[in-house]
Amino acid sequence: MHAGDDLRGPLAGHPPPRRAVPARRVRRGADRRTLADDDRLPRGGSAPRAALGDPGRRGAIASAVRRGPADADAVGPAGGALPRGGSAPHPPAPVERRGAGAAPDRPDPARGGRRPRDPVDGAGGPRLGGAPCARIGPVDAERVLGDGRADGVWCRLGEPLTVAQIARGGPAWLCLDAQHGAFDDAAVLASLRALGAVSGRPPVGVRVAGLSDALIGRALDAGADVVVVPMIETVEEALAAVRAAHYPPLGRRSWGPMSDLWGAAPPSAAEARTALWVMIETQAGLDAVDRILAVPGVSGVFVGPFDLAIGLGRDLSDLLAADGPDDPLPRIAAAARRAGKGAGAYAGDRERAGLLRALGFPRVAVATDQSLIALGTAAALDADAADSDC
Numbered sequence: 001m002h003a004g005d006d007l008r009g010p011l012a013g014h015p016p017p018r019r020a021v022p023a024r025r026v027r028r029g030a031d032r033r034t035l036a037d038d039d040r041l042p043r044g045g046s047a048p049r050a051a052l053g054d055p056g057r058r059g060a061i062a063s064a065v066r067r068g069p070a071d072a073d074a075v076g077p078a079g080g081a082l083p084r085g086g087s088a089p090h091p092p093a094p095v096e097r098r099g100a101g102a103a104p105d106r107p108d109p110a111r112g113g114r115r116p117r118d119p120v121d122g123a124g125g126p127r128l129g130g131a132p133c134a135r136i137g138p139v140d141a142e143r144v145l146g147d148g149r150a151d152g153v154w155c156r157l158g159e160p161l162t163v164a165q166i167a168r169g170g171p172a173w174l175c176l177d178a179q180h181g182a183f184d185d186a187a188v189l190a191s192l193r194a195l196g197a198v199s200g201r202p203p204v205g206v207r208v209a210g211l212s213d214a215l216i217g218r219a220l221d222a223g224a225d226v227v228v229v230p231m232i233e234t235v236e237e238a239l240a241a242v243r244a245a246h247y248p249p250l251g252r253r254s255w256g257p258m259s260d261l262w263g264a265a266p267p268s269a270a271e272a273r274t275a276l277w278v279m280i281e282t283q284a285g286l287d288a289v290d291r292i293l294a295v296p297g298v299s300g301v302f303v304g305p306f307d308l309a310i311g312l313g314r315d316l317s318d319l320l321a322a323d324g325p326d327d328p329l330p331r332i333a334a335a336a337r338r339a340g341k342g343a344g345a346y347a348g349d350r351e352r353a354g355l356l357r358a359l360g361f362p363r364v365a366v367a368t369d370q371s372l373i374a375l376g377t378a379a380a381l382d383a384d385a386a387d388s389d390c
Contacts, residue, residue, distance in 0.1 A: 149172075149357065149362050149363075150172035150173060150344075150362060150363045150364075151171060151172055151353070151364060151366045152171050152172055152173035152174060152175060152202075152344075152363065152364070152365045152366070153166050153169075153171045153173075153174050153175075153365065153366070153367055153368065153369065153372065154174075154175050154177060154346060154348070154365040154367070154368045154369070155174055155175065155176050155177060155181065155183075155191075155368070155369045156177045156180065156181030156182060156183075156368055156369060156370055157181070157182055157369050157370060158181060158182030158183045158184070158187040159182075159187075159191075159369075160187065160190040160191040160193070160194040161194060162369055162373075163176065163191040163194060163195065163369070164191070164194040164195055164197065164198055166369055166372060167195055167198045167201050167202055168198055169372075170202075171202055172202055172203075172363075173202045173203045173204070173205065173226075173363070174195075174202055174203075174204045174205070175204070175205040175206070175207055175226075175228060175365065176188055176191055176204065176205070176206045176207070176224075177207050178206055178207060178208055178209055178215075178219070179207050179208065179209045179210070179230055181207075183206070185218055185222070188206055188218075188219060188222045188224070189222040189223075189258055191204075192204060192222050192223040192224065193223075203225040203226060204223075204224055204225050204226070205224060205225065205226035205227065205228050205275075205277070206219040206222070206224040206226070206227055206228065207228040207229075207230060207279075208227060208228070208229060208230075209230075210229075210230065210231070211229055211230075211231070211232070211237055211240055211241055211244075212244070213243070213244040213252075213253075216229065216241065216244035216245050216253075217244060217245075217253055217254060217256075220245060220253070220274065221256050221257050221258045222258050223257070223258070225273065225275060226275040226276075226277055226299070227245055227274075227275070227276055227277070228277045228278075228279060228302055229241045229276065229277070229278050229279060230279040230281065230304070230307075231279060231281055231282065231285070231307075232278040232279060232280065232285055232292060233282055233284035233285040233288065234284065234288055234292070235288060235291045235292060235295060238278055238292045238295040238298055239295055241276060241278060241298070242276060242295060242296070242297035242298060245274055245276040245297065246274060246276075246297050250296065250297050251297065275299040275300070276297060276298055276299050277298075277299055277300045277301065277302045277342065277344065278292060278298055278300075278301055278302070279301070279302050279303065279304055280292070280301055280302075280303055280308065280332055281303070281304045281307035281308045281311055282307070282308070282311040283311055283312055286308070286312075286328055286331065286332065289301065289331065289332055289335045290335045290338070290339070293335050293336060293338075293339035293341050294339055298341065299341060299342060300336065300341045300342025300343060300344060300363075301332060301335070301336050301341060301342070301343055301344070302343075302344045302345065302346070302363075303329065303332055303343075303344070303345040303346070303356075303361065304345075304346050305319060305320065305329070305345060305346065305347075305352070305356070306346070308328065308329075312328060320352060320355045320356070320359070321355075323358070323359060329345075329356070329359045329360070329361075330359055330360060332360075333359060333360025333361055334360065336360075337360070342363060343360060343361050343362065343363065344361055344362075344363030344364065344365075345361040345363075345364055345365070346364075346365045347364045347365055347366055348365065348366075348367065348368060348371070349366070349367065349371070350366055350367075353365075353366040
C-alpha cells in the first residue's frame, strides 16, 4: 500500500469503489496497478476487513468464486452485477440483513430465482426452452420381456463398446455377467452409458455376483433394467433379494442413481420399472421353486442349466432331454406360469436354445459376446474365401 493512498472505505462510512476487483490487472494504459498494488489488498497479505466491505459483498464474492473465474469479475459493488467491459451500474437497493454474518437468502423461485435441485425428482435440473432436459430412462423390461419368444445375448467380456455394438444387432435383451464375466462396477456403468447412445436399445440385465444388498443396489443404480440374482434356494433368500432390489415399503433399497447426470426419476417411477429375476440352479432351489416365485417383488425365474445339471448330479444333455411334467426344467417353467412370472434360461448356442424353448422357456440367451465375435470373424473369412474361389 502506498503512503499516499486514501484509506476511506466501508469502515469509514463511505461506499466501496464502484468497480470490480478481479484477481488480475484491472487497468490498462499508463497506470497499470495490479490487485496487489490496490489500496484494499496489501501485496503478499490477506485482505483487511475494509477490503471486503459489508457481508453482502463477502457473499457475492464467495458466490462468484463458486461460479468460476469467468464470472468473478461480474461482481460489482456490494454484490451488484457488473456488465463485462462496462462501468458499474447504479448500486442495488439495500437488502435487509439479519446480522453481520448472515448469508444471503436462497433464491426464491417466486421472484424468478433458480429453484434448488430436488435430489429425488430433479425438478431443478437444467431446462431447455422452459422444459426439462430429456433423460434416458430405463426400458420397461417387464413389457418388453412379456409373453412370447425373446432371444437375448449374454455378455461376458466387460467391454462397453462391444456391448453397444451387439445391441445394434437387434437382440431382444442383453445381460451383463458380473458373476462369471469380466464386468465390475465400472464396466457395468460404462456399458449402460454406452447403450444410452443406441437408438431403441434393448432391455439390459445384470447378473450380480451373489445375494448382496450392495451388489444388487449398485447394479440398479448404474441403470440396469433387470437384476439377476444367482443361486437362490429358499424363500428367505428370495425375500432378501426383493428387499435389496426394491425401495420401501416393499424393500430397503437406498436411493443413489449413477445413470443420469441431471437427476433421475423419483423412486416411485423407478420402483414400477424394477425387475428382479432369481436363478434356480440347485436341488434346494428346485424343491422351493413354487414358494420362491410366490414372493411379491420377484419378477421371474432364470435357469442356469449347466449349474443345475451339476447340482442335480446329471449330465447336461440328459437334463435338456427330460421333458416330462415332473422333470426339473418343465417343473420350473410350470411354476413360473402358475405364478404369472417370467421364465428364461441360458443356452449359449442355437441348438440348446431350441430345446429350452420347447421346455417352456421363451426368453433364452442364444449366444455370448465371445461366441458372436468368433462366429462373425469365421463368417467373414469364409465369405472372403468363397469370393476368392469364384
